[in-house]
Every structure is written in structure tokens, then in C-alpha cells.
Amino acid sequence: MRFERKDYQIRLSRLRSKRFFQGGVQALLLFDLHNIRYLTGFTGSDGVLVVRPQAATLLVDGRYVTQAQEEVQSADIYCYQDKVDGIVAVLDRAVEDPVGFEASAVSYDFYQKLAERLRKENLTPLSEELYSLRAVKEDREISCIRRAAQLSAGVLEAVSRRIRPGMSELDLALEIDFGAKRAGAERMAFETIVASGANAALPHAKPGRKILEYGDLVVVDYGAVVDGYCSDETCTFCLGSADDRKREIYSRVKEAHDRALDEVRSGVTCSRIDHVARACLAQYGLDSYFTHGTGHGVGLEVHEAPRVSRNTDTVLSEGMIITIEPGVYLPGQWGIRIEDTVLVREDGAEVLTKMPKDLLVL
Amino acid sequence: MRFERKDYQIRLSRLRSKRFFQGGVQALLLFDLHNIRYLTGFTGSDGVLVVRPQAATLLVDGRYVTQAQEEVQSADIYCYQDKVDGIVAVLDRAVEDPVGFEASAVSYDFYQKLAERLRKENLTPLSEELYSLRAVKEDREISCIRRAAQLSAGVLEAVSRRIRPGMSELDLALEIDFGAKRAGAERMAFETIVASGANAALPHAKPGRKILEYGDLVVVDYGAVVDGYCSDETCTFCLGSADDRKREIYSRVKEAHDRALDEVRSGVTCSRIDHVARACLAQYGLDSYFTHGTGHGVGLEVHEAPRVSRNTDTVLSEGMIITIEPGVYLPGQWGIRIEDTVLVREDGAEVLTKMPKDLLVL
Incomplete structure (x- = not known):
């Protein structure tokens, strides 16, 4: 492993310092696997990262639990059967709050499933704001x-x-x-x-x-x-x-x-x-x-x-x-x-x- | 080339015979590259297929024009600078009509761009209806x-x-x-x-x-x-x-x-x-x-x-x-x-x- 826990923590802090978190978003749902790798080190091929002001949770299905436990130090691991159920469970009370999501990395289809379970009016698509997250290299x-x-x-x-x-x-x-x-x-x-x-x-x-x-x-x-x-x-x-x-x-x-x-x-x-x-x-x-x-x-x-x-x-x-x-x-x-x-x-x-x-x- | 023009035409007809076309959809926007390959033979890594009752048009950017011309016989080729502009141009008058789109293969982000240019209320997400398009093999x-x-x-x-x-x-x-x-x-x-x-x-x-x-x-x-x-x-x-x-x-x-x-x-x-x-x-x-x-x-x-x-x-x-x-x-x-x-x-x-x-x- 080339990167350390503190590298990931710095990146997560940088994400948390972005405008949308200051603008009232209480949780951010990340789906892009490169962004997830960037923020946690997880290299699996499916997962969701829920970033909240004080915590981060990586949601994976059963195939990736062991791997996630080995690779990830900057986030908790949550194993889901159904992805949307998992997101709802991890958001817990924040399910009522404004939630940002990575709009370029989620299909319209999946968005609809999410919108059925979260408050649609509180779901904030974020794309441009995240697009350049990794542009400047360490x-x-x-x-x-x-x-x-x-x-x-x-x-x-x-x-x-x-x-x-x-x-x-x-x-x-x-x-x-x-x-x-x-x-x-x-x-x-x-x-x-x-x-x-x-x-x-x-x-x-x-x-x-x-x-x-x-x-x-x-x-x-x-x-x-x-x-x-x-x-x-x-x-x-x-x-x-x-x-x-x-x-x-x-x-x-x-x-x-x-x-x-x-x-x-x-x-x-x-x-x-x-x-x-x-x-x-x-x-x-x-x-x-x-x-x-x-x-x-x-x-x-x-x-x-x-x-x-x-x-x-x-x-x-x-x-x-x-x-x-x-x-x-x-x-x-x-x-x-x-x-x-x-x-x-x-x-x-x-x-x-x-x-x-x-x-x-x- | 293993498949012939008539194979693609049969597949397109099968798609056109589906419920949603009978239900008033005047055009279908396909984004999944495997579906596009299935229906046209195009093997490039970016494109949109617009299927209308009497015609099909494959939209590609400048990188893929020559390749599309070589590979595709079941659809016209249209070269776009901007994908959404291209879709609007190809839909032409159908831009006012009910349009189905492949909701599992398009990001929420892209959907938003599309919804700004087409009639949002006429945009019909299709997923399950298309999911099994290729399930039964020839x-x-x-x-x-x-x-x-x-x-x-x-x-x-x-x-x-x-x-x-x-x-x-x-x-x-x-x-x-x-x-x-x-x-x-x-x-x-x-x-x-x-x-x-x-x-x-x-x-x-x-x-x-x-x-x-x-x-x-x-x-x-x-x-x-x-x-x-x-x-x-x-x-x-x-x-x-x-x-x-x-x-x-x-x-x-x-x-x-x-x-x-x-x-x-x-x-x-x-x-x-x-x-x-x-x-x-x-x-x-x-x-x-x-x-x-x-x-x-x-x-x-x-x-x-x-x-x-x-x-x-x-x-x-x-x-x-x-x-x-x-x-x-x-x-x-x-x-x-x-x-x-x-x-x-x-x-x-x-x-x-x-x-x-x-x-x-x-």
C-alpha cells in the first residue's frame, strides 16, 4: 500500500471543506469507484461511499467485505444485500436531511430508486463540484x-x-x-x-x-x-x-x-x-x-x-x-x-x- | 464480420415491436454500448443510437465516423460535436414527441442535460423493458x-x-x-x-x-x-x-x-x-x-x-x-x-x- 490512512483522511477533509457541505448537505453519496478508491483505498468493483461531516462508511456487498476490511482504514465498512436499503440504513436519521449524490456516476434508473426512499426534494445532484476532486495530484x-x-x-x-x-x-x-x-x-x-x-x-x-x-x-x-x-x-x-x-x-x-x-x-x-x-x-x-x-x-x-x-x-x-x-x-x-x-x-x-x-x- | 445487415434489422424490428413503441414512444435513445453493438455492429466506445419507427441513426463523435461507416449498415451515421445537440438535431421534429431513453445506461447528470432540451414530461425512462433485450441468443x-x-x-x-x-x-x-x-x-x-x-x-x-x-x-x-x-x-x-x-x-x-x-x-x-x-x-x-x-x-x-x-x-x-x-x-x-x-x-x-x-x- 502506497498511501496511508492520513492521506485518505486529508482527502476526505478536503471533500468535507467543499461548498456543498457548508451549504447544508448532511451526507454525500459517492458511487464513482475511482473517487471511492481515492478517498478510501478500496479497489473493488462495486460499492458506495457515504461521507458525513464526522464519519465515512463504505458500503459493499458480500463479495467485498474481506477485501474492504483489508484495504480501508478511513471509513467504516457496511455490508448490504440491497444497495438502496444499505444507503437508507447507513444514513439512518440523516435520511430526512439534504443529501448530495454523485450525479455523473449514478444512472437515472438508480436515482429513481433512491428518490423513492429518500426525500426527493432533498436530493442534490453534484457533478461539476466533484469532477475536479482528483485533478491536482499529490x-x-x-x-x-x-x-x-x-x-x-x-x-x-x-x-x-x-x-x-x-x-x-x-x-x-x-x-x-x-x-x-x-x-x-x-x-x-x-x-x-x-x-x-x-x-x-x-x-x-x-x-x-x-x-x-x-x-x-x-x-x-x-x-x-x-x-x-x-x-x-x-x-x-x-x-x-x-x-x-x-x-x-x-x-x-x-x-x-x-x-x-x-x-x-x-x-x-x-x-x-x-x-x-x-x-x-x-x-x-x-x-x-x-x-x-x-x-x-x-x-x-x-x-x-x-x-x-x-x-x-x-x-x-x-x-x-x-x-x-x-x-x-x-x-x-x-x-x-x-x-x-x-x-x-x-x-x-x-x-x-x-x-x-x-x-x-x- | 459474423453478423449481417439482416441480423441487425431483425433485432431492430424486435425492439420496435416492444410495448413502449406501441404505447406512443416516437423515438428511443440507446446509450448502452453493448446494446448499440447488438443493434448495429458498432464497436466504438462512445455513441448514441436513436431508433425511430422507420429509421435508426447512430450518433458518434469525430473519432468514430470512419469506423462507424465501416461497421454499421443498419443505421445512418451522424457526427456530433456535442452529444445533446446531436440528439436534438437527429430527433428533429420528434423532439416534441414522447421519447424513451435507456435509463440504466445514462447518468442522472446527462439526463438533466437532456431534460433541459427535450420535453421533460415526454421523456420516458426505460430499463426493465430493455434489460432482457439480448437475453435469448440467436x-x-x-x-x-x-x-x-x-x-x-x-x-x-x-x-x-x-x-x-x-x-x-x-x-x-x-x-x-x-x-x-x-x-x-x-x-x-x-x-x-x-x-x-x-x-x-x-x-x-x-x-x-x-x-x-x-x-x-x-x-x-x-x-x-x-x-x-x-x-x-x-x-x-x-x-x-x-x-x-x-x-x-x-x-x-x-x-x-x-x-x-x-x-x-x-x-x-x-x-x-x-x-x-x-x-x-x-x-x-x-x-x-x-x-x-x-x-x-x-x-x-x-x-x-x-x-x-x-x-x-x-x-x-x-x-x-x-x-x-x-x-x-x-x-x-x-x-x-x-x-x-x-x-x-x-x-x-x-x-x-x-x-x-x-x-x-x-
Whole structure:
């Protein structure tokens, strides 16, 4: 266990100091498992955390009682048969009081069940207020992500030496995944993307039986999880020689990546970072081929606050960890994406991911 | 592609024939990605399917346009910048009409955004009505699950010959995963569980660095995905010799498994199946150590309709595929679970999973 009881207690205090608790909410129902892990250390796949001003209770079903007892020190454990019954029992007298709930992590369906048992008019949906709970990372969290990035790069570096025409995308993805897990990754941060040739024009392609061919661009988007924390990095390799057009567009994407990176520091808005990348590609008439946001926060989830996109007015703070990942996708032809995970510092960005980002011709 | 345009069209027609469409709903908004895959073939990780009496439109963001165009023949494709804007645009004039939405697959948060733009009083939450949409499998679906089960067993059979004291749980889990993927599994159906010694008392343990020891019971719960369809199987092995107590409890769990299996046929309720397994263990005073339901449906998701638990009054129909997985967990000591995935027939069950279920001493 990397985090200690006091880490969780500090996080719970921070949550309790939020506006909504001061505004009269007597209990907060958390359903998002990453938030629950963040606040208690519980790593099971189902549960509810009830946070009250003086207490916190983790509700789990029978499958997770033993595990919760082992993992959780910052909350009491309550075992339920039925989740809503459990919540009602744990709230006890507070069942009549204003209760906040994590509106982005609960289905409308479940909300209805809850509203039948609690006072509907007292149920306060909270989302934006919780969205950024984990956005600023503590030193230990940064260290986990650093290790995840380091481990990932070690694996890709080794695997990249074995990439050659004739392998399938899937062979390559499996080598990366197995390498990472053997090296100690808990799991991959997301399904590893290996996309070659025309598949590389699909930003979220799945690796398939397609054979890597001479001249292909190969987009590898991958990340490992270490102690719960993700890394996220994308390299675009060229197999054999790259023609001029590929080299040219690679250098444009790299320029967009570098310019956005240069803009990262605390105090800058996320939309500004996105704008810089997009404007750079627009200079070369390539912005319409950049069909996604410039980045996103990374932590316990590979996509978390803040979003780094056109319409995000979030201001970067020191300790946030985000990706910078512009891309250009030419449908039916090929694609290029270059991505790093970076730590926001007061005066700039520290790149945590470790692979070199110049066009690597293998 | 295993399924054809007409398969998807038949599924869409079946959806359209449901009560709620006859009850005046003019459009249905689907968010669950497995349901969307089921109805269109789309395998991306974000999207909305709008089903109207005469048309179906799949809404995706820029990342998925090319992929959707390649995969989907049963619906039009619409690319959105903002999901709610997209839904409003696609509904067009139907925006004033009664609209059903998949209430279990949409967050309360998203519901609120939708309710601001559509007529709230016309928004009809649908959940139970959709929950069993995929429960009865078509022949081609059964064939996918059969292949997933076959592939899984081939891998575990090979790997089990190499299980020995000194390996870690994680080593074993990785061998299974890599073996399955090399053999052609799209992915694992869920994170493979290898739980030994006291970890085996945690029904959902994660494989860790723990070394397998002589005398350990080792619970292996795993499944592969083939063409989108999952298998799910659990074997409990003993390393070296099993003492009498372990053999005795293994035979009790096996008896509960076999009795429940004997009860499976169309027309029987799921609660009855659960009852039979539980009552069998109760005979030996072991029911309080069986802390989860007896099973669940398996298909595009590893857990889907129907639930096979104490309170499920669903009646089994021919073509449903469920698991039978009783277990006994002795906290701090060890645990045993025996699980098969089975096809419901008119007059019984066909076991699709392939590993033998007698106690295997390795």
C-alpha cells in the first residue's frame, strides 16, 4: 500500500471543506469507484461511499467485505444485500436531511430508486463540484504516474526494436501488454492501440490481424497502471522509409505538440492549450484533420479532469497532470498522433512520458 | 464480420415491436454500448443510437465516423460535436414527441442535460423493458460463445499442466491471458482471477504477487471474448494433495453446482435455480459461506440478463445462456468456486464450458 490512512483522511477533509457541505448537505453519496478508491483505498468493483461531516462508511456487498476490511482504514465498512436499503440504513436519521449524490456516476434508473426512499426534494445532484476532486495530484500520486510512464517507455523501447514488417498489429500490441505486465504493471491503462496504414487514420482503432507493411506509419497509443495510476503516451513510428508527405505532416503535428507543450504552466486555461495546437495545424491547413481534443487529465483514470479542449475554461494549476496529443488523420490513408503526459508546474511543463518524439524510422 | 445487415434489422424490428413503441414512444435513445453493438455492429466506445419507427441513426463523435461507416449498415451515421445537440438535431421534429431513453445506461447528470432540451414530461425512462433485450441468443451468438468457451478451455488446459508451487498468481493469470489472446481471443471477458490460499476466500480477488504453495486451493475464474461474445468459467485446482476437509467441501460445492445444473430448463425461474444451489449447501451448514448469486446471463457482456439469484423471478427460456457458479468462501482460510456457462434448452442445459469439474489435484 502506497498511501496511508492520513492521506485518505486529508482527502476526505478536503471533500468535507467543499461548498456543498457548508451549504447544508448532511451526507454525500459517492458511487464513482475511482473517487471511492481515492478517498478510501478500496479497489473493488462495486460499492458506495457515504461521507458525513464526522464519519465515512463504505458500503459493499458480500463479495467485498474481506477485501474492504483489508484495504480501508478511513471509513467504516457496511455490508448490504440491497444497495438502496444499505444507503437508507447507513444514513439512518440523516435520511430526512439534504443529501448530495454523485450525479455523473449514478444512472437515472438508480436515482429513481433512491428518490423513492429518500426525500426527493432533498436530493442534490453534484457533478461539476466533484469532477475536479482528483485533478491536482499529490507528490505520491505524481510519483506513481512517473513510475507508470517509466515502466511503459522501458517496454516500448524494448519492443520497438523488434517491430518489423510482417508482424500483425495484434502481435505488437500483445508484446507491449505482456511486457508491461511482466514488468509489474497492474494492468494497461486502456486497450493498447496499434494502428498501421489506413487504420492509423482511426484515432481509436483496435489492433487487428492487419500485417505491418513496409512504408506504414504505425501509431502506438499505450499506457501502464502502477499502484492504480495511469500513464498515457502515443508514438508514431515509420516502418522503413517515410515519404516526404509523411515527414512533412509528422513535423507539423510535432510542432503543434511542442507549441502546446510550451504553453503549459499554471494559470493558463485548457482551452488556450487546445487553441495553440489547433491554430498551429490550421496554419498548414491541417486543422480539419485534427478531430479530437488536445488532451485530458490523467490519474487513477486515464481520462479525468481537466479536459483540454476547445471549450474548457479550466485554469491549469500546479500539480495537474494532462496529456498533450494532437493528431492528423487522413481517412483511408494514414494518421499521425504524438502524445505525452505532462505535469503542470508553476512555470512550465515537466514531461513525464519518456519515449523520444522525433519521427522514428524503424 | 459474423453478423449481417439482416441480423441487425431483425433485432431492430424486435425492439420496435416492444410495448413502449406501441404505447406512443416516437423515438428511443440507446446509450448502452453493448446494446448499440447488438443493434448495429458498432464497436466504438462512445455513441448514441436513436431508433425511430422507420429509421435508426447512430450518433458518434469525430473519432468514430470512419469506423462507424465501416461497421454499421443498419443505421445512418451522424457526427456530433456535442452529444445533446446531436440528439436534438437527429430527433428533429420528434423532439416534441414522447421519447424513451435507456435509463440504466445514462447518468442522472446527462439526463438533466437532456431534460433541459427535450420535453421533460415526454421523456420516458426505460430499463426493465430493455434489460432482457439480448437475453435469448440467436444461433450465431451461441456459436460465438461456444467458440469462446472452447478457446478458453484449450488455453487453461495447456496452462494447467504448467501450474506448480513457486509460480505467482500473476504469472499464472498472465499465461492464461496471453495464451487466450495468442489463440485469437479479442480480449479477456473480465480480469482473470487467480486466487490461491486465503485469497481464494475473496470471490473477486485480483491476482497478485502471492506465490502458489503446496497444498493451496487455486481458484481460476476466466473467460475469453470471441467476436464480441464472452465465456465465463471457474475451476478450482489443488496443488499437491488436498486434505479431507478441502475434498469434502469441494464435493459439496460440486453437488450444489450439479443440482442447480440439473434444474436448468426452459420454464424454470432463475430464483429456483439459485434456491436449489443454496439449499444444497444449507444441508451441510455451508450456505452462509456462499455470499453471491448462483449465476448470471452471458453474452456480449459477461454479466447480463438474466440474473440467477434469490430474488429473480425471470423465467428461463430456450436460448438463454447463464452461468452456474456456487462457491464456498472461508474468510482467512481458502475458498472454492465451480462455474460453467450453460445454454438453456427446452428440456435441460447444455454445458458450453469445457474444463472438467472434478477436483483436479496438480
